[in-house]
Structures are given as structure tokens and as C-alpha cells.
Amino acid sequence: MARAENKKAAPTATRLAADIARILRQHAKLTQENLGKKIGYTGSAISAMETGAQPPSEEMLLGLEEVLGQGLGIFKEAAKYIGLDKYPRQFQDFAPIEQAALTLCSYQLTVVHGLFQTEEYARALIAGGFPPLSEQRVNELVAGRMARKSLFDREPTALVELILDEAVLRRKIGSRKIMRDQMRTLVENGRRRNVTLQVLPLDSGLGGEHAGVRGEMTMVETLDHDHVVYVESQDIGSLVSDPAEVSSRSHRYAKIRAQALGPRESLGFIEQLAGEL
Template sequence: MARAENKETASPTVQMVAEVARTMRIKRQLTQEQLGAELGYSAAAVSAMETCAQPASDDMLAALERVLGDGTGIFESARRYVRMETYPEQFKNYALLEQAALRLQLYATDVVHGLFQTEEYARALIGGGYPALPHDRVQELVEARMIRKALFDREPAALIELVLEESVLTRDIGSKEIMRAQLRYLAECARRRNVTLQVLPLDCGLTGEYAGGHGALNVVETSDHQHLVYLEVQEESWTLSDPAKVSMYAQRCAKIRAQALGSRESLGLIQQLAGDEE
């Protein structure tokens, strides 16, 4: 929703997009209404974008590139930076690492990992958190989370290995229907060739070993084959590069995977919980 106060707090990237779009619109001798018609937006939406009352959405930036970009790629480039500014402060640096990663080893303990969330699950989760967020901010964060899914189809493909605690699959978020759709989406993701999805069963500790007790973690292999660890708890985060620490966390992640159900067993459990057991 366009708000007057947004004009005062708009980020440098948002201001740059607004100024470039307005300059290029005037150069082409288009009114806001005419540009809106070409973009698929109203004149009011174009005005809000140009005054920073409502920053350009990801879809609007794509449309601006198509209509005004003139082969420069300027609005396409801006999409990346606008996305970064949307993420919570503690997540911004990791988001860049995630999108460029060669391999991700992920362990989620409380809720479905953000990369694997459906839009409805993410909205229920973000909107139901505390402190409560304004509707506009919830929508902004949901859209930003969905954009991350581009990683699944990126070329070259990233190898993504996810272990979920079984309790994540039985903790309903939003509604029974939302959770059922989320489980079915996990099953769909598990069938991707670049994804390995495993479930760490609730009775894992009965064997006398449980490597997952220290919480969620993300091990990242970067495009230059550097290994990093990202940890996040209670909206605080740490990115670790010390080789000894990274090695320890990578070993722990490997142990968690070893204690988890195999990928076929995990898929079967997810399908069973979704009511789709084959």
C-alpha cells in the first residue's frame, strides 16, 4: 500500500529506480497513464513508484525492464538489490550466498526451511509471528521468500540437501489444508534430481545417538568452493568461515544425515502424513 511516509524512508535503490524510470518515461514522452497501460499497472501505481510512496515490486521491475529498459538491463539489475533490501537485516548477507551456492546442506528443526515453504505456509508463519507485523510487511516478506525458489531451477543447478525434524511435519501451521499442501509440495521437491530430502525421526535418540540437539544449521559451498556456515536463532545470525568451526559443523551435518531416514523412506513418510501414501 502506498504511504506518504515511504517517501521519507525509501532506500537508495528504490530512489534510484524511481528516478531512472521517471527520466526514461519522460524521454519517451509517455504519460504515467500511458506507461501504466504498457506495464499492466494503473497510472496511480506508476505515480506511487516514481514518488517512492510504493516501491516497485519484483513484477513491476520486470515490466519496467521490458518496456523502458531499452536493452540496458538496468531494471533487471535493480531487482537483485531491491530484493536484498526487502530481507530482514540479519538475513541479507546470507541471501546472496544462498542464491550463488553450489551446494547447500540444510537442517531445520522447528518449521519447514524457508526455501521449501509454500506461499500459504510462509504467509501463515510470518503473519502469525510475534511481534505482529503490518499486512504490507508480511506480504513483502512472503514475496521475498518465494523469490528465493529461483535457486531450484538455476543453471548450473545447485545441489540442495535438506534434513527436516519429523516434528516439523506434524506441526500444523495456518490450517490443516495449508499443512497438507505444504507436505505435498515437500514431496514434489523431494523428486527433483538436485534435491535430497530426509526426515530425522522422532525416535532417533532411542539408538543412543542424536546429533541434531544443537539446533538448525546451514552449510554452504560457494561458487569458489569455499565452505561457510550460517546460523540463525531468535532473529540473530552468524556466518562462520573459520575452517575448524566450519569443519565441525559440516561433520555434525553429515552425522545428522546419517541418522535420518533414507530419501525414499522420508518421501513415503511425507506422503503418508499428507494422506497420499502410494
Template sequence: MARSKNKETAGPAARMVAFVVRHMRLRMGLTQDQLGEIIGYTGAAVSAMETLAQPVSDEMLMQLGQALGDDVEFFEGMRLWVRLERLPEEFRDYLLIEQKALSMYLYAMNNIHGLFQTDGYARAQISGGYPPLSHERIEELVLARMARKTNFDRTPMCHIELVLDESALRRKFGSTEIMREQYLYLAECARYKNVTLQVLPLDIGLMGENAGARGELNLVETAEHTQVTYMEIQDESVLVTDPAKVSTYAQRYAKIRSQALSAHESLAFIERLAGEGT
């Protein structure tokens, strides 16, 4: 049933890959089993990709690019578009901006920000939502989320700041071990030269103000040196480009950051959570 649905919902990028692979495989005189052996997959997996019964994975695209040598650039280029097709439609425009961003200023209060999630945490969060998703859809979304980690190490380098509300750190997903791995990964990210990670304490409101009370936001400096704001709520999203509105969000983010623990205090706090066994 899932495979039948995949054939119906496959996007243009997946269809293009399937067409090109089949054309090149036949031109090279290879059966599906023979191509599968070359790239480390079964013939059934190649067949599923060519017939759109199973979405092509990022890893398979890399192997196909090497096996069908003279079109490596095609497969490299298609990786982005195939990834985009796995994501909710409302997120795609933002992802294109994120991948070329010069800087990102992020505030997350409900969950660990997607850019900083481990595989286990992302899978637990996505699979636990409602309405429930199929196993295939969960894997697609997890793979797409993990692919965003290229933002930590790319050229030009992206400067990334994240303020995590303490509530996001306290909210548990999956298991104790998954949370421990997530905390340790956050601590690792906090040590990257292009990353600043801070924690906004739960009791900040006792000081008389909490600039983060209105919810999460993502401020991005684009490759053209303009700023945009991206926000999500209940599977709906909005991309704000109006300079006056973006300026207000930028000021709000600056206030949130000023109310958070310092980077060193935040790292110590996260490491303490990892050591507590949650």
C-alpha cells in the same frame, strides 16, 4: 500511515528504480495512467511506486523492463537488489551467497526450511510471529522468500540436501489445507534430481544419540568452492567462515544425515502425512 512509513524506509535500490522509471516515462511522454495501462497496473500503482509509497514488486519490475525496452538489463539487475532490501538486514549477506551456491546442506528443526515453503505456509508462519507485522511487510517477506525458489532451477545447478526434523513437519501453520499443500510440495521437491530430502525421526534420541539436538544450520559451498555456515535464532543470525568451525558443523551435519530416514523412507513418510488430512 503505512505508505508514509514506506517513503521513509525505502532503500537505495527502490529509490533508484523510482527515479529511473519517472525519468524514462517523462522522456517517452507517458502519463502514469498510460504507463500503467501498458504494464497492466493502474496509474495509482505507478504513482505509488514512483513516490515510494508502495514498494515495487518483482512482477512490476519485469513488466517495466519490457515496457521501457532499452533498459531491460537495468531492471533485471535491480530485481536482486530490490529483493534484498525487503529482507532483514542480517539475512542479506547470506542470500547473496545462497544465490550462487554450488551446494547447500540444510537442517531445519523448528519449521519447514524457508527455501522449501509454499506461499500459504510462509504467509501463515510470518504473519503469526511476534511482534506482529503490517500486511505490507508480510507480503514483502513472503515475496522475497518465494523468489528464493530460483535456486532449484538455475545454472550452474545447485545441489541441495535438506534434513527436516519430524517436529518441523508436525508443527502446524495456517490450516489443514495449507499443511496438506506444504506436504505435497515437499514431496514434489524431493523428486527433483538436484534435491535430497530426509526426515530425522522424533524418537531418534531413543537410540542413544541425536546429532541435531543443538539446533538448525545451513552449510553452503560457495562459487569459490569454500564452505560457510549460516545460523539463526530469535531474529539474530551468524555467518561462520572460520574453516575449523565450519568443519565441525559439516561433521555434525553428516552425523544428522546418517541418523535420518533414507530419502525413499522420508518421501513415503511425507506422503503419508499429506494423506492423513493432518
């Protein structure tokens, strides 16, 4: 019963890879113990992989490819899709687009953008959400979020721009220390040559105009110079690719940027808030 429940709870790509591994293992007349010895794992680890209790690591997939893959590259291909299982379901379609970004411009109204989150902030945010998640799933989501940071140092260089509503900085997640470390990390990242970070003040609407009231968005230009907008709310992610719709949101984003503090002033403001915690 536990095996059936584990397999049902595992993400689709993980379930498929596990079933293929089991079928090929049985076809090769190998026990779980035998297969484990060949690729450097225990029989229990192979069992956990096949039942969905533990998703295969990249190292295990490479071992499975060598012993069971028959030169077809099955498990190498599976690794790409299992990697997507580390992200929330609504984010999985956008994750490859984000990693292929030539430019990424985002306005965030509620929490720090995932690319800029510290591990402690991300863990507090994910573990504190509702409905509650298992510790294993929290660890997977945190690991996936941290892996996204490779975009900062990728070649060719990606240009990243983030506008944070001041409310994001004043909303305390986890603890004061976590928030203080998060703000200091924001400043460090904001000083990267390929990053621009700005803050939209809480009083930006006093003049009768607040371009950010319609919510968050992330705009991406891919390496192929395609333009898309990603919007996420209540665990639902939407990709906007229609040129007219993308253009409309691009104009709105430009207005938000114009109403925000300048980059240097913004970093000083974040440093000031961190000092007050």
C-alpha cells in the same frame, strides 16, 4: 506527512531508487503524469513509487531506465538490490549466496526450509509471526520466498539436501489442509534427482546422542567452491566462513544425517503423516 512516513518505512534500496527517479524526472522537466505516459503507468503509480508507497516493479525500472537512465544502467543495477528488499533483513546477505549454491545442505528444527515451502504455508508462517506485518510486506516476503525456488531448476544444477526434524512435520502451520499440501509438496520435491530429503525422528536421542540439539544450519558450497554456513535465530542471521568453524559444523551435520531416516524411508514417513491429517 504520509509521504514522509512511506519513504521512511520503505527499504533502503527502494528509497534510493525512488529519490534518483524523482531527481532525474525533475531534471528532465517531466511531471509524474508525463513520465507515467512515457513508460505505460499512471501518474499515481509514479507518485507511489517516488513516495515509497509502492516499490517499482522490474517492468517499471526498465521503463525508467529507457526514459531517465541516460544509458548509464542505473535502474538495471537498482533492480538487483530492490529484489533483495523482498527478503527479511537478516537474510539479505545470504540470499545471493543461496542462489549461487553448487550444493546446499540444511538441517531444520522448527519450520520447513524456505526453499521447500508452499505459498500457503509461507503466507501462514509470515502473516502469523510477531510483530505483525502489513499485508503489503507479507505479500513481498511471500513473493521473495517463492522466487528462491528457481534454485531447483537452475543451470548448472544445484544439489540440495534437506534434513527435517520430525517436530517440523508435526507442528501444524495455518491449517490441516495447508500442512497436508506442504507434506505432499515435500515428497514431490524429495523425488527430484538433485534433491535428497531426510527426517530426523523425535526419538533419535533415546540412544544418548542427538547431534541436532544445537539448532538449525544451512551449509553452502558456491560455484567458486567456497564453503559457508548460515545460521538464523530470532531475526538475526550469521554467516560463518572461517574454514575451521565450517569444518566443525560440517562434521556435526554429517552426524545429524547419519542419525536421520534414509531418503526412501523418510518420504514414506512424510506420506504417512500427510495421510493422517
